[in-house]
Amino acid sequence: MDKISFNIALLSYLVASLGYFVYLVYRRPFVSTMAGCMVGMGLVFQTISIGIRSSLTGHGPYTTSYEVAMFLAWFMVVIYVLTEWKYKIKDLGAFVIPLVFFVMLISIFLSKDAGLVPEAEVRFWLTLHRTLSIIGYAAFSIAFAAGIMYLIQEHQVKTKKLGIMYFRMPSLEVLDNLNCKVITIGFPLFTLGFMTGSIWNTKVDQAFFSWDLVKTMPMVMVWVIYGLVFFGRMVTGLRGKKAAQGVILGFIAVIGSYFLHI
Amino acid sequence: MTSEANLILVGVNHKTTPVEIREKLAFSQVKLEASLEQLVSSPEIIENIILSTCNRVEIYARVENTDQGIQLLQNFICDYHGISRGNLDQYFYSYCDNQAVEHLFRVSSSLDSMVLGEAQILGQVKEAYNTALSFSSTGMVLNQLFEKAFNVAKKVREETGIAERGVSISSAAVELAKKIFEDLENHSVMLVGTGEMAELAAKHLISYGVKTVYVASRTYERAASLAQSLNGCALDFESFKEEMHRADIIITSTAAPNFIIGKEMIETAVQKRKNKPIFLIDIAVPRDIAPEVNELENVYLYDIDDLQNVVNANMEERQKEAENAMEIIKQEVTKFNNWFSTLDAVPTIVEMRNRAEDMRKVEVDKTLKTMDHLSSEDKDAIQQLTQSLVNKILHKPTINLKKKTQSQDGHIYLKAIRDLFHLDD
Numbered sequence: 001m002d003k004i005s006f007n008i009a010l011l012s013y014l015v016a017s018l019g020y021f022v023y024l025v026y027r028r029p030f031v032s033t034m035a036g037c038m039v040g041m042g043l044v045f046q047t048i049s050i051g052i053r054s055s056l057t058g059h060g061p062y063t064t065s066y067e068v069a070m071f072l073a074w075f076m077v078v079i080y081v082l083t084e085w086k087y088k089i090k091d092l093g094a095f096v097i098p099l100v101f102f103v104m105l106i107s108i109f110l111s112k113d114a115g116l117v118p119e120a121e122v123r124f125w126l127t128l129h130r131t132l133s134i135i136g137y138a139a140f141s142i143a144f145a146a147g148i149m150y151l152i153q154e155h156q157v158k159t160k161k162l163g164i165m166y167f168r169m170p171s172l173e174v175l176d177n178l179n180c181k182v183i184t185i186g187f188p189l190f191t192l193g194f195m196t197g198s199i200w201n202t203k204v205d206q207a208f209f210s211w212d213l214v215k216t217m218p219m220v221m222v223w224v225i226y227g228l229v230f231f232g233r234m235v236t237g238l239r240g241k242k243a244a245q246g247v248i249l250g251f252i253a254v255i256g257s258y259f260l261h262i
Numbered sequence: 263m264t265s266e267a268n269l270i271l272v273g274v275n276h277k278t279t280p281v282e283i284r285e286k287l288a289f290s291q292v293k294l295e296a297s298l299e300q301l302v303s304s305p306e307i308i309e310n311i312i313l314s315t316c317n318r319v320e321i322y323a324r325v326e327n328t329d330q331g332i333q334l335l336q337n338f339i340c341d342y343h344g345i346s347r348g349n350l351d352q353y354f355y356s357y358c359d360n361q362a363v364e365h366l367f368r369v370s371s372s373l374d375s376m377v378l379g380e381a382q383i384l385g386q387v388k389e390a391y392n393t394a395l396s397f398s399s400t401g402m403v404l405n406q407l408f409e410k411a412f413n414v415a416k417k418v419r420e421e422t423g424i425a426e427r428g429v430s431i432s433s434a435a436v437e438l439a440k441k442i443f444e445d446l447e448n449h450s451v452m453l454v455g456t457g458e459m460a461e462l463a464a465k466h467l468i469s470y471g472v473k474t475v476y477v478a479s480r481t482y483e484r485a486a487s488l489a490q491s492l493n494g495c496a497l498d499f500e501s502f503k504e505e506m507h508r509a510d511i512i513i514t515s516t517a518a519p520n521f522i523i524g525k526e527m528i529e530t531a532v533q534k535r536k537n538k539p540i541f542l543i544d545i546a547v548p549r550d551i552a553p554e555v556n557e558l559e560n561v562y563l564y565d566i567d568d569l570q571n572v573v574n575a576n577m578e579e580r581q582k583e584a585e586n587a588m589e590i591i592k593q594e595v596t597k598f599n600n601w602f603s604t605l606d607a608v609p610t611i612v613e614m615r616n617r618a619e620d621m622r623k624v625e626v627d628k629t630l631k632t633m634d635h636l637s638s639e640d641k642d643a644i645q646q647l648t649q650s651l652v653n654k655i656l657h658k659p660t661i662n663l664k665k666k667t668q669s670q671d672g673h674i675y676l677k678a679i680r681d682l683f684h685l686d687d
Contacts, residue, residue: 237536
């Protein structure tokens with residue numbers, strides 16, 4: 001049952017991605033409405049899928065890499081829906097929903113075994129660590145999409161070649177603001193996730209950092225990149241193109257560290 | 263469209279007719295009311311609407327006979343303005359039915375305008391319609407047609423980019439400003455030099471919400487008087503460089519022979535602004551701002567040629583979008599036809615049912631006359647039975663006829679029914 005729901009959600013996101021692309025290029029309002037409905041449907045079925053799986057395994061979706069990927073995709077959609085509702089940037093869907101689709105697609109190839117349920121205290125820190133980190137990552141994915149859009153728009157205004165995307169995409173200020181907002185929310189949560197992860201590690205290995213270089217260093221890199229964007233904006237007025245490039249680089253590091261993690 | 267629609271359109275526009283003729287044929291608001299009344303009183307004309315703008319004079323009408331109607335309207339326009347018909351024949355165009363519908367949709371969607379996609383025409387068509395409505399010179403068909411035309415215009419605006427690209431220097435500049443800053447309300451503009459084009463661009467920006475305006479000019483008095491008219495603040499020409507960081511948009515239009523704003527100057531301003539973007543518009547020829555300034559991050563510099571290129575590209579894009587708009591219009595013409603066809607099915611259905619009812623009555627009466635032994639209840643029962651039999655038999659054909667008349671070849675079904683039931687005998 002959870003697999004059927006998963007497949008329906010996956011298919012919904014695929015159709016929604018195509019719909020958003022068509023809307024981006026051909027601007028047919030009913031296509032964007034249709035894509036919005038497909039996202040809603042995908043979210044409902046994904047929630048059902050996660051719910052069923054959690055009730056079967058007896059714990060939340062945070063123990064195995066498959067569950068984490070599912071949970072991440074779910075949060076990405078939730079944050080996307082909230083952003084779209086607040087900022088009314090329909091074209092953002094053309095960048096975020098395909099990402100969601102790929103995260104879910106990758107999760108198919110990950111182990112579906114139910115993870116081990118740790119004892120209560122460890123479990124508390126694990127839940128907290130994974131949930132906070134995942135919200136952080138989901139926020140980063142929105143920042144990534146906004147960053148890509150910013151670079152496309154900035155390039156057009158700067159080079160004075162105003163193509164179709166110039167008219168379709170929002171202003172530089174809106175995209176930069178969106179980047180700023182999601183990083184302001186995402187980075188502190190990610191940091192907390194990082195810290196609670198260390199506490200969880202202490203509980204498991206009796207060591208604050210296990211210092212597995214391969215696993216830990218990429219995470220530190222991710223933290224440093226987003227930290228530079230976060231504090232750079234506050235202190236030195238870092239913004240615009242550099243901020244967009246920063247969050248794109250950060251997200252590439254996230255993807256890299258994810259593959260090293262599994 | 264079946265010929266019974268008898269919709270016609272007679273008119274002249276900026277493409278067919280020079281302004282010196284158009285101005286003579288225009289209907290002023292006062293003339294319009296009298297004209298509508300005069301046309302409506304003609305027995306040939308069932309409904310009519312007069313659209314008179316500076317670029318076109320058109321009369322839309324539903325008439326008894328299209329050829330006569332066209333002649334009548336052309337004569338009316340000439341007679342009304344006291345101009346001999348012979349001189350004007352070359353300028354008039356006239357369309358019937360489908361073509362008239364398509365023309366109206368094109369006009370209201372601004373595909374027939376001098377500046378493709380301009381917004382004014384839709385308001386003018388609405389006004390013409392409302393005037394006609396208030397003088398009761400319209401009926402069901404023109405009302406439906408014009409309401410449809412407004413919807414089509416809205417759809418074209420929403421679904422194509424026909425109106426989204428500025429086709430004047432100042433509107434292209436405003437568009438760029440909105441793509442950099444989004445909401446212009448909390449942003450400021452600085453004019454360096456008081457050129458006419460710069461003033462125009464500033465006014466355009468102000469109309470989009472810019473509240474803070476600084477004006478600097480070599481002659482302080484000119485700066486002061488322009489600042490006053492723009493509700494802004496005048497700056498000393500020497501001090502504008504120190505104040506530059508306060509402005510989000512800077513428009514230069516001085517007569518200086520060399521660049522007066524260089525890269526370092528803007529670099530300092532951007533630093534003072536903590537990297538907040540600056541949009542520079544250099545309208546001056548020779549230019550006021552060194553082109554290297556555009557290399558700076560968060561700085562966007564457009565000179566007069568850049569803006570003109572944007573305008574040209576936008577014009578071309580509008581032309582392309584017009585093709586998409588035509589697709590929408592063609593679909594909507596078909597939809598209007600479908601609506602009109604259903605209108606046509608109703609009289610045929612009524613006649614078919616009347617014919618059947620007449621036959622039933624004749625036959626039942628004939629039979630009942632020979633059956634005097636029946637009680638009046640029995641006779642009523644026979645009446646009811648035959649009535650419901652006729653209704654049952656005609657129910658499906660009625661439903662199907664309504665459906666079929668909505669298709670392209672609906673008139674064939676109508677003709678078949680009329681022939682089979684001898685409705686035209």
